[in-house]
Amino acid sequence: xxxxxxxxxxxxxxxxxxxxxxxxxxxxxxxxxxxxxxxxxxxxxxxxxxxxxxxxxxxxxxxxxxxxxxxxxxxxxxxxxxxxxxxxxxxxxxxxxxxxxxxxxxxxxxxxxxxxxxxxxxxxxxxxxxxxxxxxxxxxxxxxxxxxxxxxxxxxxxxxxxxxxxxxxxxxxxxxxxxxxxxxxxxxxxxxxxxxxxxxxxxxxxxxxxxxxxxxxxxxxxxxxxxxxxxxxxxxxxxxxxxxxxxxxxxxxxxxxxxxxxxxxxxxxxxxxxxxxxxxxxxxxxxxxxxxxxxxxxxxxxxxxxxxxxxxxxxxxxxxxxxxxxxxxxxxxxxxxxxxxxxxxxxxxxxxxxxxxxxxxxxxxxxxxxxxxxxxxxxxxxxxxxxxxxxxxxxxxxxxxxxxxxxxxxxxxxxxxxxxxxxxxxxxxxxxxxxxxxxxxxxxxxxxxxxxxx
Numbered sequence: 001x002x003x004x005x006x007x008x009x010x011x012x013x014x015x016x017x018x019x020x021x022x023x024x025x026x027x028x029x030x031x032x033x034x035x036x037x038x039x040x041x042x043x044x045x046x047x048x049x050x051x052x053x054x055x056x057x058x059x060x061x062x063x064x065x066x067x068x069x070x071x072x073x074x075x076x077x078x079x080x081x082x083x084x085x086x087x088x089x090x091x092x093x094x095x096x097x098x099x100x101x102x103x104x105x106x107x108x109x110x111x112x113x114x115x116x117x118x119x120x121x122x123x124x125x126x127x128x129x130x131x132x133x134x135x136x137x138x139x140x141x142x143x144x145x146x147x148x149x150x151x152x153x154x155x156x157x158x159x160x161x162x163x164x165x166x167x168x169x170x171x172x173x174x175x176x177x178x179x180x181x182x183x184x185x186x187x188x189x190x191x192x193x194x195x196x197x198x199x200x201x202x203x204x205x206x207x208x209x210x211x212x213x214x215x216x217x218x219x220x221x222x223x224x225x226x227x228x229x230x231x232x233x234x235x236x237x238x239x240x241x242x243x244x245x246x247x248x249x250x251x252x253x254x255x256x257x258x259x260x261x262x263x264x265x266x267x268x269x270x271x272x273x274x275x276x277x278x279x280x281x282x283x284x285x286x287x288x289x290x291x292x293x294x295x296x297x298x299x300x301x302x303x304x305x306x307x308x309x310x311x312x313x314x315x316x317x318x319x320x321x322x323x324x325x326x327x328x329x330x331x332x333x334x335x336x337x338x339x340x341x342x343x344x345x346x347x348x349x350x351x352x353x354x355x356x357x358x359x360x361x362x363x364x365x366x367x368x369x370x371x372x373x374x375x376x377x378x379x380x381x382x383x384x385x386x387x388x389x390x391x392x393x394x395x396x397x398x399x400x401x402x403x404x405x406x407x408x409x410x411x412x413x414x415x416x417x418x419x420x421x422x423x424x425x426x427x428x429x430x431x432x433x434x435x436x437x438x439x440x441x442x443x444x445x446x447x448x449x450x451x452x453x454x
Contacts (some may be wrong), residue, residue, distance in 0.1 A: 003404045004398065004402065004403055004404040004407060005394070005395050005398055006404075007404045007407040007408055007411065008080045008081070008398045008399070008402070008407055009394070010411065011076065011080060011407050011410065011411045011414070012076055012080060012081070013380075014071055014411065014414065014415065015072060015073045015076065015375055015414060015418075016070070016376075017376070018069055018418050018422075019066065019069040019070050020066075020372070020373065020376065021310055022062045022063070022065045022066035022069065022425075023066045023070075023140075023141070023190070024075070024189065024190040024193045024368075024369070024372050025058075025059075025062045025190075025193055025194060026059055026062045026063050026066060026137055027060065027137050027138060027140075027191075027194070027195060028191045028193045028194020028195065028197070029055055029059045029062070029143050029189060029194045029197070029198075030059070030133055030134040030137040030138065030194075031134055031138075031191055031194065031225070032055060032135075032191075032194050032195070032198060032221065032222070032225060033052050033055050033056055033059060033130050033133065033134070033388045034131060034134045035221060035225065036048050036049075036052040036055065036129045036221065037049075037052045037126065037127045037130040038053045038127065039379050040123070040127075041093040041124065041127045044398065047214065047217060047416060048120075049211060050214065050216070050437045051214055051217050051218065051221075051437055052130065052438035053118075053437065054109075054214070054218075054432070054436070055198065056114055056115055057115070057126035057432050058197075058429060058432055059111070059133075060115055061425065061428045061429060061432070062109060062425075063107070063108070063111060065421060065425050067108075067293040068421065069418065069421065072414070073095065077089075078242025078260060079399065079402065079410075080373075080398065080399055080402060080407065081387075081397050081398060081399060082398075082399040082400075083232035083396060083397050083398060083399065083400065084387055084388075084392065084397030084398075086164060087163075087164050087165055087388075087392060087397070088151075088164075088165050088388060088392070089164070090160065090164055090167060091150060091154075091156075091157050091165050091166065091167050091173065092147045092150060092151075092167040094167055094170070094173065095143045095144070095147045095150075095173065095174075096143070096144075096147060096148045098143050099140050099143035099144055099147075102139065102143075103136045103137075103139035103140035103142075103143060104136070104140055105136075105137075106132060106135065106136035106139065107132075107133055107136030107137050107140060108136075109132075110129045110130075110132035110133045110136060111133055111323070114126065114129040114130060114133060115131045117129070119205065129241075129416065137434040138187060139189055141183070141186065141190070142179075142183055145179055145182055145186055146174055146176060146179045146183075147182045148182070148379070149176045149178040149179035149182050149183075150173060150176060150178075150179075150388075151383065151387065151388050151389065152178050152182070152248075152249070152379065152383055152389055153177070153178035153244070153248050154387060154388050154389060154390065154391055155169075155172055155173070155176050155177075156168045156169035156170075156171075156173045156176070165272050165391075169394055174175075176342055177244070178244055178248070181237060181240040181241045181243075181244050182241055182244075182379075184232075185233060185238060185240070185241045186372075186375075187328060188229045188230075188232055188237060189233060189368070189371065189372045189375060190372070191225065191226070191229040192226060192229050192230060192335060192368045192371075193368040193369060194222075195222040195223075195225050195226030195229065195339075195368075195371060196222070196226065196335075196361070196364050196365055196367070196368045197222075197365060197368075198218045198219075198221065198222035199218065199219050199222035199223060199226065199342075199361040199362075199364075200362045200363075200364065200365035201215075201218060201433060202214070202215040202216070202217070202218025202219035202222065202361075203215070203219055203358040203359070203361040203362040204362050204433070205218070205436070206219065206352060206358055207355065207358050207359070207362065210436065211436040211437060212439045214436065216352055218352075219342075219346075219352065219358075219361065223339060223342045223343055223346055223351070223361075224343070224346075226339045226373065227336075227339040227340060227342070227343045228336075230335045230336045230339050231336060233332060234332065234333075234336060237292070238332070242294065242295070243295075245382070246295045246296075248389075249382065249383070249389065250304050250308075250309075251306065251309045251313055251314060251315070252315065252382035252383070253295070253303075254303070254304060254305050254308075254309075254380065255306060255314065255315045255318045255321050255322065255376065256304045256321055256322060256325040257269060257291055257303075257322075257325075258272055258273075258274045258281040258284075258318075258384060259303060259305040260279040260280060260281070260306050260307060261279070261305040261306075261307050262302060262303065262304045262305040262307060262308050263302065263303060263305060264292070264300055264301065264302045264303075265288065265289040265292050265299060265300050265301075266289070266291040266292045266295075266301075266302075266303035266305075267286035267287055267288045267289060267290060267291055268280055268286065268287045268290040268294070269284050269285065269286055269326075270285040270286070270287060270326075271283065271284065271285040271326075272284035272285065272286075273319075274318055274319050274322045276318050276319065276354060279306070279307070291303055295404065312385075312429055313385065314385075315381060315382055315383075315384045315385070316384050316385055317381050317384065320377065320381055321377075321378060321381045322381050323381075324374040324377040324378045324381065325374070327370065327371065327374040327380045328371050328375045328378055330370075331367050331370065331371035331374070332371060334367070335364075335367075335368070335371070338360060338361070338364060341357065342357055342360075342361060367412045378442050
């Protein structure tokens with residue numbers, strides 16, 4: 001059973017990690033497209049409309065890939081995690097259904113209007129379509145994160161006569177205090193993905209001296225929006241999310257920080273390698289008392305280490321949790337530094353001629369995807385050994401009749417299929433980048449449709 005459990009966990013981890021590559025890009029681009037259309041409506045300058053059309057095509061390709069990879073993931077609740085679905089379906093079914101019925105159809109409907117209906121809609125209605133795309137995309141993110149937040153911090157549920165959990169309060173579920181910090185923190189991460197993607201392609205155009213006007217517009221927009229998002233992700237949202245973890249999941253906090261022993265004036269470990277058998281952090285680089293201050297706003301406050309809790313309740317992958325958390329925080333700090341420097345150069349009107357900075361922006365493209373993935377690994381591995389924190393152990397939530405061999409068979413099949421999808425996605429995006437925004441017209445065929453027509 002333990003072997004099957006490991007395969008089920010690996011299966012879901014693979015599918016959700018691959019899937020989230022696409023929603024984080026679409027949620028980030030949704031805001032940026034709205035900004036571009038707002039500027040077009042305000043200035044009546046066609047360059048903003050050309051930019052919005054270009055990024056809407058990238059959005060459409062990523063949206064299609066997100067749909068294709070998201071549907072099988074939700075089926076896994078029934079195929080791989082049937083006991084979890086039986087227990088918690090009465091609660092999480094509400095938010096998952098609302099995500100599909102409301103936000104998904106809102107987003108997809110207005111995406112179609114945006115891509116194909118610009119001439120008939122007119123400027124204001126086309127701007128409204130971009131607004132609805134943004135609302136649908138971000139509303140979808142809210143319902144999904146509300147589901148995860150309930151698993152992290154279960155609230156507003158009631159025990160049913162058959163032993164399952166039912167919804168006790170609809171608004172209690174949607175306004176879970178955990179989601180009120182997790183959601184903005186996550187969405188700012190998606191905005192950073194969109195901003196670095198836009199800045200990278202804009203920098204590529206400037207470095208290669210192609211579509212220079214659009215390249216400048218991409219870089220300028222991405223840097224301005226990105227520097228705000230990066231700083232807000234550190235504070236207040238990152239700080240607020242950390243406070244939730246310290247209050248409701250102190251074991252997770254100790255494992256994230258590699259704090260094996262309770263300590264007053266606890267330090268933050270910038271570097272180090274957790275040695276779980278020896279209960280120590282090797283080669284640590286510490287900031288004295290910083291963890292106590294950030295957690296409790298007191299330099300001498302006691303922070304509970306892993307030794308304060310039964311080992312039975314420890315996260316089972318402490319090194320993975322520790323390194324994922326530090327990758328997320330480390331890259332987040334780098335993003336702030338890069339974007340602040342880029343913003344300074346933009347303010348001094350030197351950014352577009354500073355080739356080292358343009359190279360840095362272009363080469364930064366994969367790192368927001370890595371940081372967001374590391375953040376989700378931190379959240380999900382940190383919750384272990386609980387599937388629903390404090391209510392249901394992970395090993396009790398799997399499908400008891402699905403063997404490890406069956407899970408391996410489907411996992412390998414997914415890996416092969418997703419490899420093909422990854423190549424297709426990169427090819428379609430490459431074609432759009434090569435085509436570029438210059439010379440685009442309002443009635444041009446979007447990238448995915450054009451590729452199908454070819």
